[in-house]
Amino acid sequence: MENTLNKAHKHTVNVAVGIILRDTACFVTKRNETVHQGGKWEFPGGKVERDENVTDALARELREELGIDVIDSEPFMHIEHDYGDKHVTLHIHTVSSFTGEPRGCEGQQGAWVLLEDLQKLRFPDANKAIITKLEAQYL
Template sequence: MKGKNSKPHFHVTAGLIWKNGKVLIAKRPKGSHLEGLWEFPGGKQEKGESLRHCLEREITEELGIEIKAGKLFLPVKHEYDYKVISLHTFNCTLLTGEPKALQGQEIRWVDPARLCEFEFPPPDMLVVKAICQSSSEANASNRRVCVRLSKFLLEA
């Protein structure tokens, strides 16, 4: 129950939509809250809607594509001066279509290593850091495998 001075709390979803090793990001359009900042596509949960359904609906509305919301990647809670949001970020599978900016936003496919070159809102920045850390760990693991393979091939 909300007290007299409590802030409204919104549940927001975001999708990590991957294609050829790149993730899709969108720039918030002029006139919108946090305009000009980049984000992972998604939106606010409606009453009675599951988080996954919310994300799938929002992606279709914003980008004209169908996705399957998969595993929860990272939940983040952030408090602004006037509201609280819980950002639920999911790894997604692109099912059909090619993303189009249907709501005036700019969209880009970005290599995970370049995400730090874009300005994101605070909750999304935590997701960016987690992606970069995952990417770095995966790259380190891949390098170890490549070194082992090259040693094996040299010995053969």
Template sequence: MTKKIIHVAVGVIKAGNTLFICKRPDDKHQGGLWEFPGGKVESGETVFEALKRELIEEVALTIHSSSQLMVIKHDYGDKCVKLDVHVVTDFSGDAHGAEGQLSAWVAIDKLSEYNFPAANVEIIEKIKTQF
């Protein structure tokens, strides 16, 4: 039986030399770890549409544009994800954990001080080489 792949739009929200990250709720998959905000791409949605919807819901930001950074497929054993990672620098609003989750603006060189899900390691490596 093949596992269902969950397509996720991920926003690397960048302002200057900092990125906005959120802590996953303890009761969710990979709970308690930090992540770049985003969520599932629903049927019929483009990645940008999903990202726009999810970032309004999760972190109260309205994004105006994004550029693709990378696509990662990762198998956690219990679940497979396809992360469509976009860099977002063109946004309005005041980012915060709109669903009550912890959140922070973190300097790129301080990302290693936070625990991220395994699939995010590649994203962080790419960010460090690109920015």
């Protein structure tokens, strides 16, 4: 009974995630050491606000975080992941059309990484399924 209560009260975060593609590489960013899952690489994005849909949230987050404007994105996959202290729902889109050059606008490190080299970086557990699907689909 207690586990059910804990689960019901666990904070769920809806996150719009962008896989920014250019040829056989994607742009990833490194999380600040002081935040949840700090020091790990991630596909950029952020929380979906109450008054927006995933596509709008993704465009807003990538503009704020990377300084790019999304022209076109499409759904890639959906992941539910429980980190123990919080539950995340990742709404992942591929972004192959955008204007601007991605860079860490909020002080975060960013890099273009070949899809075949993503496994060499440390990602949060929730991102591992994304990498597996990217490799299967694009390599």
